[in-house]
Amino acid sequence: MIKRKDAPFKLGQIKKVEDYMREHVGVGESFDVDFREIILLKQKVHLYYVNGLCDSLIIVELLKVLIAINDNEHEAEQLPAIVKNRLVHQQFEETDQLDKIITDVLSGLIAVFIEGYDQAMIVDVRTYPGRSPEEPDTERVVRGSRDGYTENIIENTALTRRRVRDPRLRHEIIKVGERSQTDICLAYIKDLADPKLVKLIKKELEMVKTDGLSMADKSLEEFIVHQGLNPFPLVRYTERPDVASNHLFEGHILIMVDTSPSMIITPTTFFHHLQHAEEYRQSPAVGTFVRWVRFFGILISIFLLPFWYLLSIEEQLLPEMLQFIGPNEEGNIPLFLQIIFADVGIEFLRMAAIHTPAPLSTAMGLIAAVLIGEIAIDVGLFSPEVILYVALAAIGSYATPSYELSVANKLARLAIVITTAVFGLPGFVAGTTLYILALAKIKSLNTPYLWPFIPFNLKALLQILIRYSVPATETRPSITHPKQKR
Numbered sequence: 001m002i003k004r005k006d007a008p009f010k011l012g013q014i015k016k017v018e019d020y021m022r023e024h025v026g027v028g029e030s031f032d033v034d035f036r037e038i039i040l041l042k043q044k045v046h047l048y049y050v051n052g053l054c055d056s057l058i059i060v061e062l063l064k065v066l067i068a069i070n071d072n073e074h075e076a077e078q079l080p081a082i083v084k085n086r087l088v089h090q091q092f093e094e095t096d097q098l099d100k101i102i103t104d105v106l107s108g109l110i111a112v113f114i115e116g117y118d119q120a121m122i123v124d125v126r127t128y129p130g131r132s133p134e135e136p137d138t139e140r141v142v143r144g145s146r147d148g149y150t151e152n153i154i155e156n157t158a159l160t161r162r163r164v165r166d167p168r169l170r171h172e173i174i175k176v177g178e179r180s181q182t183d184i185c186l187a188y189i190k191d192l193a194d195p196k197l198v199k200l201i202k203k204e205l206e207m208v209k210t211d212g213l214s215m216a217d218k219s220l221e222e223f224i225v226h227q228g229l230n231p232f233p234l235v236r237y238t239e240r241p242d243v244a245s246n247h248l249f250e251g252h253i254l255i256m257v258d259t260s261p262s263m264i265i266t267p268t269t270f271f272h273h274l275q276h277a278e279e280y281r282q283s284p285a286v287g288t289f290v291r292w293v294r295f296f297g298i299l300i301s302i303f304l305l306p307f308w309y310l311l312s313i314e315e316q317l318l319p320e321m322l323q324f325i326g327p328n329e330e331g332n333i334p335l336f337l338q339i340i341f342a343d344v345g346i347e348f349l350r351m352a353a354i355h356t357p358a359p360l361s362t363a364m365g366l367i368a369a370v371l372i373g374e375i376a377i378d379v380g381l382f383s384p385e386v387i388l389y390v391a392l393a394a395i396g397s398y399a400t401p402s403y404e405l406s407v408a409n410k411l412a413r414l415a416i417v418i419t420t421a422v423f424g425l426p427g428f429v430a431g432t433t434l435y436i437l438a439l440a441k442i443k444s445l446n447t448p449y450l451w452p453f454i455p456f457n458l459k460a461l462l463q464i465l466i467r468y469s470v471p472a473t474e475t476r477p478s479i480t481h482p483k484q485k486r
Helices: 014-024 058-065 076-086 096-106 153-163 195-204 218-223 241-249 270-274 277-281 284-313 335-355 358-380 386-397 403-423 425-441 459-466
Strands: 033-040 043-050 090-093 110-114 120-125 169-176 182-189 236-238 253-257 261-265
Touching: 014 043, 014 096, 014 110, 014 386, 033 058, 043 058, 043 076, 043 096, 043 459, 058 076, 076 110, 076 241, 096 110, 096 120, 096 335, 120 218, 153 169, 153 182, 153 241, 153 253, 169 195, 182 195, 182 241, 195 218, 218 253, 218 261, 218 277, 236 241, 241 253, 241 261, 270 284, 270 403, 284 335, 284 386, 284 403, 335 403, 358 386, 403 425
Parallel strands: none
Antiparallel strands: 033 043, 043 110, 090 120, 110 120, 169 182, 182 253, 236 261, 253 261
């Protein structure tokens, strides 16, 4: 990793500044790193900026204003003060740190150097290429706002501020990555968020040592929570400003990464990954029903397939009225391998759907359902019941709001199927128990993963099971250690 060092000269020596920028930043080599020299009151003034990250119209207007100084001013010794007053922009600062200036220029700001003046003037004229705010595909609701976060961190802070007009909302920018200098924004409400957690996250961010965050928020997450081999998500992601704002009001902390539309919410528990905005866009009764159906789907995605397999291999466990459960014929392939092949096959289809262009996705679905599914049953590769229960487990996975949790639960399901195949009923019981114990052992930024189930908190648990009306849930969750309970 390379660390840039400040130049051993004063910024007023703009010829040396130009040589330094040519050697270290690529002025004259990189076509997008632009340099402009103008003469104001017989003194040289240099401007540096990056094409594509700046608003060209604003730069043209600034140049017009600066060049007009030659017609309207005559005191050359006052040139720095004159230029400062003519740079009419709401975001302006001066600095003598060349390393910071280079980072700002490469971030889309414009730097102005004046001959003989040992400060550079920085004007924020950036306009990042990107899309307009749209509803996220993975968090759609029937009724509700249709805007979503984008890859532009400035737009994202504005979308949050629009919903949280609290003067105590803080957006703190930190740069991470020796080479990438990626902007990270820490968002929290000062009189709600736990100061110890804010300090802990800042400490973790300062300890990040890497060239760059190529995968943006996901790369940063792995530095912060130290997940290791644990497959379960330790932070929650959202692309909806209303969801993020609601968590801010509860005392959570948001971490925004430039170039990513996903916000990291922390601290979070297992049950945070089971929530969805749709529950809060319906009446409390309907929201509770939707929540229970979702919980049922998630339980199906984990336990239905191994439980059916257990009943199929140990028929003595079935009461007489349920003797129809289980395949009527053994088939050409052992039942265990059928389940594994079918489950992995579903994963193939999921990956193919991601990489298939939208106009071809319908055709791919027909191929999967008719050609593969039907023919596989006809030739004896799979029994119909295997396809049925694997499909139900897959639908339960898709009902899980958190994609990361659904994949982790799929791994847990396969593990329980394997222990059941090896040990039978004791294997199923042991696999299920180990799954729960693994969740109970996890902590995310010192937060118990199974709260409020472990440690037990009845009031909070009821709020998870039942969608109360908003006036009845004014108390903030204690797991975030908010400075104000209400």
